[in-house]
Amino acid sequence: MIEIKNIQKTFQGKTVLSDISATFEQGKTNMIIGASGTGKSVLLKTIVGLFEPDAGSVFYDGRDFHQSNRKEQKIIRSEIGMLFQGSALFDSLTVADNVRFPLNVHSKMSESEKDDRVNTCLKRVGLEQAANKMPSEISGGMQKRVGIARAIVMKSQYLFCDEPNSGLDPQTAWMIDQLIHEITDEFNLTTVIVSHDMNSVMEIGEYIMFMYQGLKIWEGNKDTILDAEPKELRDFLFSNKLVRTFKGMQ
Template sequence: MIEIKNIQKTFGDRTILAGVSGKFKPGDTSLIIGGSGTGKSVLLKCMIGLVKPEEGQVLYDGRDFLTGDDDTQKAIRREMGVLFQGGALFDSKTVLENVGFPLDMLTDLGTAEKIDRAKFCLQRVGLEAAANRMPSEISGGMKKRVGIARAIVMNPKYLFCDEPNSGLDPLTSIKIDELIREITDEFQITTVVITHDMNSMMEIGEKIMFLYQGKKLWEGSSSTITQSNVPELNEFIYANKLLRDTKA
């Protein structure tokens, strides 16, 4: 389980996060939603150690990631998998090499073991046939799937996805959502997804946290989100539905 307590972050005189707290449980696909500039991506970066908040705690199964010693922080990082918004694949490496990169950097596995693990993860996302292709030779949706394969190659306990559907068509977005949910359930990973996609909210939002101007204004599930009495959340949902209907 991941628990965040009173996360506060400022940049200059601007408050980005104002005391955000919450819990994320294993086997759940947890979503952090909100409009642009609400602090959701900064919160994710605080959780994975790319940004350090001025105050608060980030606990991984009780271990404090922010104040832990080097060994504790390294151990937690090895248990993380991250899918970045743009995929962040290495253009000079094949699909298989991209997936196996964390194994090269963080493990002492032999070459054959690393290849077998990378192939297994590619198979899990349905891309075993693309192992020897370059990132420039595959579609945007395939790149996201490669990113997911790389994110799970270390068999993580915690999976973070930053806007996994960004730039994808609706059908591909649905497939990515389904894949994230399947992997979360299959491996009982604690999964945290940053998104503003309405379909993701309704289909995989087992737990949803809504941020507005750096504050958590609502928390619940996809089955209760439309019953909210929070005006800012209702406006956010309406705007997303209107955008989706316009694209359709």
């Protein structure tokens, strides 16, 4: 579980995050949504420690990240897996070596143990046959699956996904959503997803936080979001064709 309490962040006198609090539960797909420029990515970077909050706290299973010493922060970071918007694979490394990279940096496994772990993760995302290919030789959806395998290779407890469906066609995006949801449930991860993709929200949004101009305006889940009252959220939702279709089917 990850708890954020009263997070505030200002850049050059402009408040980007204002008194944000939320609880992201273990074993659930937790989503942070909102239009571009609402502070979603800044919040994500603050949670994972790339930004220091001006005020507030981030707790990983009770451990206050920003008040921890470097050794304790390193331990927490080793428990975090990241799926980046552009997959962020190393072009010069094979698929297998991309997945192996965190093990080389952070683990003391033997080479055979690394091989076994890499093969296990690639098999879990259905890419064991692509182990020796280069990123340029596989599709965008496959690259996202490699990114997921790399994110879980260290047996992460916390999985962060930044716009995981960016640049994907609808069918591939749906497959990535389902894979993230399955892995979250299977490994009992605390998963936090930043997205503006309403397909994802309606498919896997077990907890949803809506942000508007640096504020948390609403929280709920995919079953309650269509009846949410805040005008800002309704404007965001019903500018989306998919949500208008869902509402018409009720």
